[in-house]
Amino acid sequence: MSKPSDMPLTDPVPEPPALRAVLRRRAEVAREVWALVLELPEPIDFAPGQFARVDVAPGEWRDYSIARLDGRELTLLIDTAFGGAGGEFVATLAVGDAVSLRAPLGEFRLMESPRPKVFIATGTGLAPLLPMLQQLADQRHSLPVRLFFGCATRDRNFLPVYLPALRSLKLHARLCLTRESSCQAAEFCGRVTQAVAEAGLDWPGSDIYAAGNPQMVADIQTLAARHQARHLYTEGY
Ligand SMILES: Cc1cc2nc3c(=O)[nH]c(=O)nc-3n(C[C@H](O)[C@H](O)[C@H](O)COP(=O)(O)OP(=O)(O)OC[C@H]3O[C@@H](n4cnc5c(N)ncnc54)[C@H](O)[C@@H]3O)c2cc1C
Structure with a gap:
């Protein structure tokens, strides 16, 4: 039996409840890119690729990919170069301050498959790819993994900070x-x-993940379509 057209086919997924985290550490990992390590009040489940929605100012929420979740410690990588409410939030946040956030959110995630993997990111688009790479490293993934990381300048490159944890990967x-x-x-x-x-690249035979600047993601989608890619997963911001 078909459903009336005005009925949703699936129930909307409710947002997770707001959690009160505490900032434990902060560091500028590349020019104007800050890593915030937040302690959650309770452990959460998370799939690499998902994001947190952070209350950055009264009535202002910004989405940030979860770069790492280690027990109750959640790391976000925030680009403060846009000069918006998110950057202002980072500038004024001190260790010990409370941060309200909702997590995990989003459908972007690593697919289980034996196919070669290609990761493409610009700027903090690398954030959701880091836990995916970590998952592959933890699984002792033996195939080579390719990563293309775009930055304007060398001093915006924060990949070296996270490479040691990925040393078991053929990256x-x-x-x-x-x-x-x-x-x-x-x-x-x-x-x-x-x-x-x-x-x-073996476009049709690879799993391809692209995250970051929406124009870059759109360009990759165009390239992927031209090369008959079959397994492309994207997150544009
Ligand atoms: C699912 C998801 C995950 C995300 N993960 C991250 C993350 O891990 N780290 C991170 O830093 N950001 C991430 N973002 C983007 C983030 O949510 C903010 O949109 C972004 O950081 C800008 O917020 P802001 O408050 O600094 O600037 P805003 O107040 O939103 O904007 C300030 C000015 O900058 C301009 N601007 C905003 N974004 C861009 C852009 N991409 N390119 C050019 N100009 C821009 C605006 O048009 C405006 O003029 C994510 C977004 C989504 C949807």
Whole structure:
């Protein structure tokens, strides 16, 4: 029997309740990118790729991908370069302050499959990919994993902070820099999409994850369609 067209096909998923976390540590991991380590009042379940919705000012909520969840310690990576309420929140937040947030949220996540994996990010779009990479490292994933990470300048690259935890992965990382005049061997001078286009990927046979700038994500979607990719997962912000 068909449903009347005005009835939702699935029940809306309720937002998780607001939690009162406490800021335990903060560090600038690259220019204008801050890692906030928040202690949750209770453990939560989370799938790598999901995000938290943070109360950054009265009536203002911002979504931040969960970069790491270790017991009750949740790490967010926040780009303060936009000069908005989120950046202001980070600037004024001190260790010991309370932070209201809802988590976990979102459908972006790592798929179980034996296919090769390609990860593509710009800026803090790397945040949701980090726990995915960590999951693969913890599973002793033996296939090579490719990562294309785009930043404007080298001083915005926070990947080195998180690489030691991923050392068991066969990770081939390419840093793509759009505003540097010269690049070293493992780097690419240009847009991440250009590096990906020139990489000779097995588009139909790979799982491809792209997160970050919405224009980059749209460009990757176009490239993926042109190359008959079948397993593309994206989060644009
Ligand atoms: C699912 C999801 C996950 C996200 N995860 C993260 C994360 O892990 N880390 C993180 O830093 N952000 C993340 N974001 C983006 C975040 O929620 C904010 O939108 C962003 O940080 C800007 O917030 P703001 O308060 O600093 O600036 P706003 O007050 O929102 O905007 C200030 C100014 O900056 C401009 N602006 C905002 N965003 C952009 C942009 N992407 N490019 C160019 N100009 C922009 C606005 O148009 C405005 O003029 C995520 C968003 C979503 C939807």
